[in-house]
Amino acid sequence: MEESPQLKIGFIGAGNMAYGIAKGILRSGDVIASNVTVSAPSENNFPRFRAMGVAVTHSNEAVLRGSRLVFLAVKPHLISPVLSLLSEHVTPQHVIVSVAAGVTIATLEKLLPGGSCVMRLMPNLPCMLQEGALLLASGAGVKQEVASQLKSLLSPCGLVEVGPESWIDAHTGLSGSGVAFVYVFAEALAEGAVKMGMPSALAQRFAAQTILGAGYLLRDGEKHPAQLKAEVCTPGGTTIYGLHALEKGGIRAAAMGAVQAATERARELGDSKTV
Incomplete structure (x- = not known):
């Protein structure tokens, strides 16, 4: 991925987790607010993103096309229909990070083009106050330096650790x-x-x-x-x-x-x- 100031970041979904992660990333000062875009079908959660200087849109495709790092922050049951419409636009340059509970990396990889860079991130509610506990797991196509860069980028959100996907469910139960x-x-x-x-x-x-x-x-x-x-x-x-x-x-x-x-x-x- 590009260095943080130039990195373009997108959020598909504008709920509490997207807000907490975006807030933390921007708080570090390493990412420019104008390089962050959020999409959602409703206007309900847009005001708090606009207050941070983040662009908002109703187009998931626009977020994907305009971003290198994309967080899938929708409800688990929406992952499949969302990716069915976006999959053809995903390129090898994209880093796709799912925040959807219960959706495995294997499932995400089946929904995306072969060789896609896929990761799972499990935050918890205190992430909204930058006191979260976040566990990051990488798919087979993710280079170690990408995981390390993402961990550093997320660090203002709270405690961030990188581990195997097998820890995700225990992390969900604990944190x-x-x-x-x-x-x-x-x-x-x-x-x-x-x-x-x-x-x-x-x-x-x-x-x-x-x-x-x-x-x-x-x-x-x-x-x-x-x-x-x-x-x-x-x-x-x-x-x-x-x-x-x-x-x-x-x-x-x-x-x-x-x-x-x-x-x-x-x-x-x-x-x-x-x-």
């Missing part, structure tokens, strides 16, 4: 669905404080800040979660009593089971989307 699991835990923490007499709105703010602060300590430090947990516990103190209650409630098994169930469902959805 994609895991966002909702954290919200359930935050809600439960706040309700526990409400039960003990704290006003609901204040409890929600404290729960959010507690999770945020704990996350930063875990992410930015070099300590295992078990070590950080031990540092909060004092013999006979409040935390160890609370942890005992969590263990009696089966929190560890429930969390592991939730990630497993979400991962297995992602695999089922992928199996059902073969061409």
Whole structure:
């Protein structure tokens, strides 16, 4: 691909993931907003892209023809009909990156001309705030330097890692669905404080800040979660009593089971989307 300032980038689809990725790419300052184009059938999401200086259109073909790097950011069930109309216009110079959950690289390669440069990217919702967790997987026709350049380009969106496609479903269960699991835990923490007499709105703010602060300590430090947990516990103190209650409630098994169930469902959805 060309160097970032000259690189022309297109998004087919104008939803939250397209917005979060475009916002991150532009935030770095390495890509010119006028070199980014977004397409969608509706005007609904265009204003926020226009506010970033990004061009918008209703033509997917125009995005493809005018871009070197193209993100497929449509719903999974739309991938096949969208690519059936665009496939003949895809060239060896294009880099096609799918953000559609459950659509495998093999499926994408069947829908595109032979030898196409195809990748999968799985972001999660915090990508909209540039605090995402993104996993990038490459098809057989992708050179290592292309994957490295794309990882660098996406880095303002959050934590970006490159790995085999076999990790994608587990990443969906952990980082994609895991966002909702954290919200359930935050809600439960706040309700526990409400039960003990704290006003609901204040409890929600404290729960959010507690999770945020704990996350930063875990992410930015070099300590295992078990070590950080031990540092909060004092013999006979409040935390160890609370942890005992969590263990009696089966929190560890429930969390592991939730990630497993979400991962297995992602695999089922992928199996059902073969061409």
